[in-house]
Amino acid sequence: MDLTHFGLNNYESKVYHSLLEKGLSTAHQISSASQVPDGKIYPVLASLEQKRFIKKYDGFPQRFSALDPSLVFPQILTRKQQELQQLQQQATTTIKELQSLWFIAG
Numbered sequence: 001m002d003l004t005h006f007g008l009n010n011y012e013s014k015v016y017h018s019l020l021e022k023g024l025s026t027a028h029q030i031s032s033a034s035q036v037p038d039g040k041i042y043p044v045l046a047s048l049e050q051k052r053f054i055k056k057y058d059g060f061p062q063r064f065s066a067l068d069p070s071l072v073f074p075q076i077l078t079r080k081q082q083e084l085q086q087l088q089q090q091a092t093t094t095i096k097e098l099q100s101l102w103f104i105a106g
Contacts, residue, residue: 008048024057025064
């Protein structure tokens with residue numbers, strides 16, 4: 001499943017999908033299930049946690065679980081809407097500044 005439109009790369013998509021299917025798992029279990037190499041699994045898990053797709057549980061070994069998609073995706077949409085509003089405000093200001101510089105030969 002392609003989740004790049006939601007800010008995930010291929011490895012992150014595989015890991016999130018695996019955690020949705022498997023539930024609470026260790027990094028090694030996730031690596032095996034998702035086919036993400038052991039050497040890449042911790043950076044991928046850290047990125048997913050930072051992006052609020054998964055939760056990490058301390059202990060030995062550490063375990064991870066996927067967060068509920070019905071909570072994750074509305075949060076992503078809210079962040080994207082806020083980014084779009086900021087971009088619209090910046091565009092309005094930029095247009096005004098650039099129009100004042102625009103030379104029209106006539």
